Amino acid sequence: MRDTALLARPTEQHAGRQDASPILQQPLRHPATHGRIRSGGGSRYTAGMTLVDHSARSAYSPSLANLRSLLAMRGIALFGQAAVLAWVVWTTRSTQPPWGMALALLGMTLLTAASLWWSRGERSVSDREFFVQIMLDIVGWTALMYTSGGADNPFVSYYIVPLVVAAAVLPWTYTWWVAGAAVTAYSLLLVFNIPFPLFSPHAGAVHAGMHHSGPLPQGDLHRLGMWFNFLFSAGLITFFVVRMGGVLRRQEAREAARRENRLRHDQILAVASLAAGTAHRLGTPLSTMTILLEDLQEDADLGQRARDDLSLLRGQLGQCREILRELSDTAELSETGERQRAAVTRVVDTALQTWAARRPGVSCELRITGSGEAPIIAFDQTLPQALENLFNNAADTGSALIETSVDWDEHECIVAIRDRGPGVSAELSRGLRAAPGQHRGLGIGLVLTRATAERHGGSLSLDNASDGPGAVATLRLPRENRV
Numbered sequence: 413m414r415d416t417a418l419l420a421r422p423t424e425q426h427a428g429r430q431d432a433s434p435i436l437q438q439p440l441r442h443p444a445t446h447g448r449i450r451s452g453g454g455s456r457y458t459a460g461m462t463l464v465d466h467s468a469r470s471a472y473s474p475s476l477a478n479l480r481s482l483l484a485m486r487g488i489a490l491f492g493q494a495a496v497l498a499w500v501v502w503t504t505r506s507t508q509p510p511w512g513m514a515l516a517l518l519g520m521t522l523l524t525a526a527s528l529w530w531s532r533g534e535r536s537v538s539d540r541e542f543f544v545q546i547m548l549d550i551v552g553w554t555a556l557m558y559t560s561g562g563a564d565n566p567f568v569s570y571y572i573v574p575l576v577v578a579a580a581v582l583p584w585t586y587t588w589w590v591a592g593a594a595v596t597a598y599s600l601l602l603v604f605n606i607p608f609p610l611f612s613p614h615a616g617a618v619h620a621g622m623h624h625s626g627p628l629p630q631g632d633l634h635r636l637g638m639w640f641n642f643l644f645s646a647g648l649i650t651f652f653v654v655r656m657g658g659v660l661r662r663q664e665a666r667e668a669a670r671r672e673n674r675l676r677h678d679q680i681l682a683v684a685s686l687a688a689g690t691a692h693r694l695g696t697p698l699s700t701m702t703i704l705l706e707d708l709q710e711d712a713d714l715g716q717r718a719r720d721d722l723s724l725l726r727g728q729l730g731q732c733r734e735i736l737r738e739l740s741d742t743a744e745l746s747e748t749g750e751r752q753r754a755a756v757t758r759v760v761d762t763a764l765q766t767w768a769a770r771r772p773g774v775s776c777e778l779r780i781t782g783s784g785e786a787p788i789i790a791f792d793q794t795l796p797q798a799l800e801n802l803f804n805n806a807a808d809t810g811s812a813l814i815e816t817s818v819d820w821d822e823h824e825c826i827v828a829i830r831d832r833g834p835g836v837s838a839e840l841s842r843g844l845r846a847a848p849g850q851h852r853g854l855g856i857g858l859v860l861t862r863a864t865a866e867r868h869g870g871s872l873s874l875d876n877a878s879d880g881p882g883a884v885a886t887l888r889l890p891r892e893n894r895v
């Protein structure tokens with residue numbers, strides 16, 4: 413293990429002054445990173461750009477619309493059973509109406525009405541809530557089938573409906589619970605039921621309204637075959653439909669990621685166009701200020717302190733021109749796709765020294781913790797600018813020391829930038845939307861930094877430090893970059 417340190421201390425001339433930063437060096441403001449927003453503690457990690465609204469739920473996940481569809485299917489099935497009950501009562505003119513079936517229908521109807529009332533308005537539906545509704549379907553339908561012939565009732569096949577819905581919408585664990593409940597209910601209905609005159613061929617042997625229990629009648633292979641068919645169908649649906657639903661969810665997630673990437677790409681192009689136009693427009697006033705400074709420096713009546721200030725100001729103007737030149741060079745490199753090759757330690761060290769010269773009031777420490785020879789990476793000019801952006805944000809938290817470490821393994825290089833500020837809040841890591849930018853900066857720094865990392869085949873994350881106060885920005889780059 414090797415440790416090297418770069419300490420940047422304020423000079424007498426530059427102490428207390430803050431230099432201009434490149435347009436890419438803005439505070440981290442992308443809400444999609446793993447970090448936090450400090451609402452009132454002075455943290456510079458604030459959100460400033462809206463990317464993608466992920467509040468819309470997938471069609472293959474629990475949602476209010478899917479729940480209402482489930483309730484609608486339940487209502488249609490209940491209407492069918494009510495029609496059967498009415499037809500039986502009308503045609504048989506029985507002196508003992510099937511009150512059990514009527515009570516079961518009434519209970520399911522009240523349950524459906526209560527569920528519809530609960531689902532009114534706009535609200536989110538969790539996996540557990542959706543699972544409970546499906547289990548209520550199975551329990552209620554079992555009570556209804558029990559009072560109307562059990563497995564002899566042709567509507568017993570409705571158990572397939574909640575099973576298919578669960579397989580398409582719920583995770584694998586919930587779906588297996590639904591399948592087990594449906595198979596168990598069907599199995600119990602084979603031997604425990606109240607015979608129904610319309611559906612039960614053996615109803616004459618058992619008085620209507622009496623419970624039938626005991627072994628299956630000899631030779632009743634038809635009902636047993638229906639049970640095996642249901643068991644087989646339930647297994648196939650649970651296994652294959654769940655897999656198909658998972659494939660659809662993954663496809664939808666990939667499509668959402670592509671949409672987000674396109675949106676972020678469009679935003680970056682807009683920023684790049686704005687930056688190019690700004691660089692062109694700034695050239696003239698910078699040239700004018702340079703000429704005026706040269707004229708002022710030729711004034712023989714100026715004191716030494718005024719001349720020192722003018723020299724410093726001229727140096728700052730030179731930095732502005734250099735930044736604009738780098739911006740133009742970066743745009744040209746982006747168009748041609750040209751990249752440089754260098755050791756990752758050299759890239760980070762150069763970027764840190766360049767940044768330290770612009771922020772002399774902050775001490776910086778660089779540690780090389782990787783073993784063996786530092787890997788070579790291919791990069792363009794936006795990568796050093798992204799690193800400087802991260803350094804700026806660490807310094808903007810008020811931290812007096814910025815700790816940077818470079819590590820690597822067989823697959824990737826890891827650059828971690830640690831500050832000693834107030835840390836960040838969970839909202840930045842959870843959400844992809846944020847309020848308009850506040851504090852300093854244009855609110856685009858993290859958007860550009862993250863885009864740079866992804867363009868180099870890597871990633872950017874922001875987390876609270878595990879061993880004390882502050883935050884850690886982690887930039888991961890593959891040893892062999894993907895373009």
